[in-house]
Amino acid sequence: YDFTMEDVVSLCKRRGIIFPSSEIYNGFAGFYDYGPMGSELKKNVKDAWWRHFVTQREDVVGLDSSIIHNPTTWKSSGHLDGFSDPMVDCKETKLRYRADQLFYAPVIVDGETVGYVCVQEGNDDDMVKAAKKQAKKLKKEKKIDGQAEAFAFKEVIEATEEEMAQIPSPGSGKPTLTMPRDFNLMFETKVGAMSDESSVAYLRPETAQGIFINFKNVLTTSRQKIPFGIAQIGKAFRNEITPRNFIFRSREFEQMEVEYFIPPGDDVWPPMHQEWMDSSKAFLLSVGLREELMGWDVHKGDSLAHYALACTDVTFKFPFGEQELMGIAARGNFDLTQHTEGSGKSLDYFDETLKEKYIPHCIEPSLGVDRLILALICSAYAEDEVGGEKRSLLKFDPKIAPIKVSVLPLVKNKEALVKVARDLYEKLQKRWNVSWDATGAIGRRYRRADEVGTPFCITVDFETIEDDNAVTIRDRDTTEQVRIPLDDVIPYLSKAIDG
Numbered sequence: 077y078d079f080t081m082e083d084v085v086s087l088c089k090r091r092g093i094i095f096p097s098s099e100i101y102n103g104f105a106g107f108y109d110y111g112p113m114g115s116e117l118k119k120n121v122k123d124a125w126w127r128h129f130v131t132q133r134e135d136v137v138g139l140d141s142s143i144i145h146n147p148t149t150w151k152s153s154g155h156l157d158g159f160s161d162p163m164v165d166c167k168e169t170k171l172r173y174r175a176d177q178l179f180y181a182p183v184i185v186d187g188e189t190v191g192y193v194c195v196q197e198g199n200d201d202d203m204v205k206a207a208k209k210q211a212k213k214l215k216k217e218k219k220i221d222g223q224a225e226a227f228a229f230k231e232v233i234e235a236t237e238e239e240m241a242q243i244p245s246p247g248s249g250k251p252t253l254t255m256p257r258d259f260n261l262m263f264e265t266k267v268g269a270m271s272d273e274s275s276v277a278y279l280r281p282e283t284a285q286g287i288f289i290n291f292k293n294v295l296t297t298s299r300q301k302i303p304f305g306i307a308q309i310g311k312a313f314r315n316e317i318t319p320r321n322f323i324f325r326s327r328e329f330e331q332m333e334v335e336y337f338i339p340p341g342d343d344v345w346p347p348m349h350q351e352w353m354d355s356s357k358a359f360l361l362s363v364g365l366r367e368e369l370m371g372w373d374v375h376k377g378d379s380l381a382h383y384a385l386a387c388t389d390v391t392f393k394f395p396f397g398e399q400e401l402m403g404i405a406a407r408g409n410f411d412l413t414q415h416t417e418g419s420g421k422s423l424d425y426f427d428e429t430l431k432e433k434y435i436p437h438c439i440e441p442s443l444g445v446d447r448l449i450l451a452l453i454c455s456a457y458a459e460d461e462v463g464g465e466k467r468s469l470l471k472f473d474p475k476i477a478p479i480k481v482s483v484l485p486l487v488k489n490k491e492a493l494v495k496v497a498r499d500l501y502e503k504l505q506k507r508w509n510v511s512w513d514a515t516g517a518i519g520r521r522y523r524r525a526d527e528v529g530t531p532f533c534i535t536v537d538f539e540t541i542e543d544d545n546a547v548t549i550r551d552r553d554t555t556e557q558v559r560i561p562l563d564d565v566i567p568y569l570s571k572a573i574d575g
């Protein structure tokens with residue numbers, strides 16, 4: 077990348093894509109708001125996903141379940157007991173850290189380790205910088221002579237109590253970190269007038285459980301037969317200990333998930349799992365993810381949940397490193413079995429083809445909307461030169477571009493010309509999100525459109541009204557212009573935008 081995450085964050089702010097939440101109150105860590113461009117972008121991404129996995133398939137139906145479920149749901153699913161990250165608290169500063177993102181950095185004076193400082197995960201430069209700063213502090217406090225050096229090294233904390241006591245907390249130089257303990261990521265809330273334990277409920281940390289608890293409802297009302305899937309897009313909430321990297325890891329986010337129910341059998345799930353990996357990849361490429369930045373990560377051993385048969389992540393090379401973008405898991409029949417036990421209601425299925433009753437297994441592709449949007453912005457962000465002038469643009473696929481077309485009347489003061497342009501604008505508006513831009517030099521207007529990723533600009537000029545009844549359509553990426561009769565504009569755009 078020839079840009080950094082700071083560039084992305086500032087670009088999103090400047091162009092009305094994403095703002096820090098509650099910014100006038102100094103923001104709120106882990107929460108973000110989508111602005112005029114961002115809300116269109118997000119809607120387009122979700123619509124494209126829905127079309128790909130629901131509308132264009134006969135075997136997947138949609139669902140929109142509530143965010144707060146009966147709390148027993150989370151007991152059955154295992155989230156109440158197991159959905160946690162290891163965390164350590166600093167007893168002095170009261171700051172909280174994700175233990176698996178904390179690293180020792182030994183402070184070395186004249187070749188001898190005199191202590192440790194503790195640094196949060198970051199890129200290597202950040203870690204070393206932070207460690208050196210802490211080392212200086214430690215040196216001062218311990219009145220050490222000589223050259224103090226600190227090297228951050230990537231070592232996950234799995235320390236004994238004794239070792240932990242040696243680790244000074246960030247900043248203080250004193251051993252004030254508690255032992256790692258599990259921190260449940262679910263947000264608690266209270267429902268109803270009672271204020272005791274019985275009113276505690278949770279904001280869903282994933283959309284998937286809403287699908288499982290509706291399995292029977294959907295099955296009996298949709299005339300689907302196994303194999304079939306249920307898809308859902310919606311908000312999920314996780315009280316992440318260290319939200320980071322902008323919208324990559326936030327506390328409120330959106331997920332797009334499918335549970336695809338299949339018969340049991342060791343020979344059944346592998347091809348289905350592969351099929352969902354293939355169609356997930358096809359979808360990601362169809363919305364403009366750059367293939368060379370995409371990767372696969374096959375979970376093995378410890379990184380595989382105990383009930384899962386397989387899980388493969390799609391990764392993406394973000395400016396801060398290669399990270400999980402989505403997961404595609406073969407979950408066996410863990411979830412429906414848990415909810416059968418938890419609810420006492422049978423969630424089995426009689427397979428007429430196999431003449432067999434079973435609790436269905438499932439394949440789960442799970443994709444974060446916000447993570448995908450970050451990956452798409454990183455894929456689309458480009459700078460080049462046009463006519464000797466530097467230009468920055470977002471090469472969004474027309475399907476997801478917030479604004480599809482910008483209509484530009486060449487001049488403002490020629491009534492007949494403005495009228496043709498306005499009529500065209502209003503016609504296009506019935507189909508797509510389009511913008512009207514009548515101010516400034518035409519080159520400046522092109523730049524404005526490029527910056528927010530508008531794939532087409534249409535200029536209405538004197539020739540349009542005096543001569544050929546045609547307009548000029550300019551392509552954002554190539555800057556090439558074609559002359560198209562007014563009557564052909566909609567079919568031309570429709571092919572380019574809707575495919």
Ligand code: ATP
Pocket residue numbers: 282314316323324325326327329330331400401402403442443444445446447448
């Ligand atoms: P991670 O290891 O990054 O915390 P996870 O493995 O816990 O992610 P899953 O529970 O598999 O994530 O969630 C499925 C998808 O939901 C992820 O691949 C990601 O796209 C999205 N997602 C999960 N947590 C967050 C978050 N805090 N912020 C934004 N998106 C998220």
